Amino acid sequence: xxxxxEPYPDIVQVKGNRESTSPILNMLYDPPIATKIAxxxxxxxxxxxxxxxxxxxxxxxxLDDGExxxxxxxxxxxxxxxxxxxxxxxxxxxxxxxxxxxMDTCCFTLHTGDLVYPFGSGEFYLEKFLKFYRExxxxxxxxxxxxxxxxxxxxxxxxxxxxxxxxxxxxxPRLFAQLSLPLRRWLKSQLGLTLGxxxxxxxxxxxxxxxxxxxxPHKRSNLAEYLNQHYTAKTETGRCLRYQPGHFTRLxxxxxxxxxxxxxxxxxxxxxxxxxxxxSKPKADPDLEQLDWLQQxxxxxxHDPQVRGRVIYLHHSAYSTETTRWEQPDAIxxxxxxxxxxxxxxxxxxxxxEKRPLVDLILxxxxxCFEHLRTLDTKHADxxxxxLVCGGSGASLRGQRKDEVEVMEISQSGYVQMVARSxxxx
Numbered sequence: 001x002x003x004x005x006e007p008y009p010d011i012v013q014v015k016g017n018r019e020s021t022s023p024i025l026n027m028l029y030d031p032p033i034a035t036k037i038a039x040x041x042x043x044x045x046x047x048x049x050x051x052x053x054x055x056x057x058x059x060x061x062x063l064d065d066g067e068x069x070x071x072x073x074x075x076x077x078x079x080x081x082x083x084x085x086x087x088x089x090x091x092x093x094x095x096x097x098x099x100x101x102x103m104d105t106c107c108f109t110l111h112t113g114d115l116v117y118p119f120g121s122g123e124f125y126l127e128k129f130l131k132f133y134r135e136x137x138x139x140x141x142x143x144x145x146x147x148x149x150x151x152x153x154x155x156x157x158x159x160x161x162x163x164x165x166x167x168x169x170x171x172x173p174r175l176f177a178q179l180s181l182p183l184r185r186w187l188k189s190q191l192g193l194t195l196g197x198x199x200x201x202x203x204x205x206x207x208x209x210x211x212x213x214x215x216x217p218h219k220r221s222n223l224a225e226y227l228n229q230h231y232t233a234k235t236e237t238g239r240c241l242r243y244q245p246g247h248f249t250r251l252x253x254x255x256x257x258x259x260x261x262x263x264x265x266x267x268x269x270x271x272x273x274x275x276x277x278x279x280s281k282p283k284a285d286p287d288l289e290q291l292d293w294l295q296q297x298x299x300x301x302x303h304d305p306q307v308r309g310r311v312i313y314l315h316h317s318a319y320s321t322e323t324t325r326w327e328q329p330d331a332i333x334x335x336x337x338x339x340x341x342x343x344x345x346x347x348x349x350x351x352x353x354e355k356r357p358l359v360d361l362i363l364x365x366x367x368x369c370f371e372h373l374r375t376l377d378t379k380h381a382d383x384x385x386x387x388l389v390c391g392g393s394g395a396s397l398r399g400q401r402k403d404e405v406e407v408m409e410i411s412q413s414g415y416v417q418m419v420a421r422s423x424x425x426x
């Protein structure tokens with residue numbers, strides 16, 4: 001990515017009061033970035049010689065619904081859908097009902113991550129996500145109740161992983177959860193913490209629920225035949241996965257792209273290019289492979305005359321005025337990496353036609369609210385872009401900073417600059 005991948009050094013956040021540490025979060029373990037990447041890559045047989053030989057692009061899909069070239073279409077967005085509180089469950093049920101009312105007019109749904117809470121246990125995707133959204137997305141249940149590897153959606157849903165999809169329980173709570181049903185009930189009643197039997201296995205549970213895990217024995221043993229059955233769509237980057245609602249609805253990777261109605265959608269896994277909020281953990285190297293991929297795909301998109309627009313969606317919100325997220329190190333890191341990518345793209349394509357934005361819309365979650373922000377002159381290529389935060393789809397809602405609708409930064413030279421303004425907050 002030309003510049004090494006570290007966030008721009010002039011991104012320093014104006015400080016305020018930090019969110020208090022929750023007892024629930026103290027029981028959770030966030031795997032290292034390298035572990036997250038390695039776990040998912042192993043599930044996908046990433047860069048397997050047999051896959052490369054077939055000329056298959058494992059970061060692209062084609063939505064085969066018979067309408068993917070229509071110029072006018074609508075889609076839904078939701079994020080942070082789970083909650084362990086009764087209020088959150090009630091809210092989630094209401095949101096599911098609202099979604100049902102729009103299913104006939106919307107072509108697909110984007111999910112900005114944190115599908116389950118508090119951690120990505122395989123059983124939670126079945127017992128908690130399906131509980132509210134089975135009818136919404138027309139989810140076909142597997143033969144075994146505990147099997148998430150064969151889920152099929154009648155309505156297309158394109159998620160990205162959130163931080164809770166990667167979280168695991170620390171050793172002692174996990175051990176106690178396995179041994180003591182009374183303990184699990186007590187934690188649920190006193191702390192609002194649901195402890196399942198399974199762990200996320202560093203994101204493997206998410207992968208098994210939504211991604212095409214080519215490492216599964218029945219796929220790997222007949223890999224060429226399987227690829228010829230499901231990777232039949234042809235694009236400029238090679239053969240890719242054909243997403244068929246009601247038939248085959250796996251995703252090719254934790255980050256991927258697809259085109260619909262002339263709009264390029266870029267789904268990102270922001271968990272691997274953000275840093276931990278804990279000062280006790282060393283800063284990990286960012287996911288340069290994914291960032292390089294985004295940079296090149298955006299450049300390719302701008303060089304394709306058939307593309308009318310571009311949408312990026314990811315979990316962590318680079319900009320927000322929500323009380324607990326506005327100054328998080330993760331948000332600052334994601335902002336810096338996106339800026340660096342967009343700067344490289346802008347330099348590669350030159351001046352934009354008719355003052356069009358480099359990216360038409362950036363969608364995210366993580367902040368538990370709905371918010372529309374617009375960046376100002378940031379001195380970078382993320383200036384004057386529209387950002388929508390869609391993170392209030394069931395998780396506990398949080399408020400906006402009092403009397404603060406602007407996002408401020410302290411430049412490296414020491415002066416305060418306004419980089420974004422909140423236009424709507426719910």
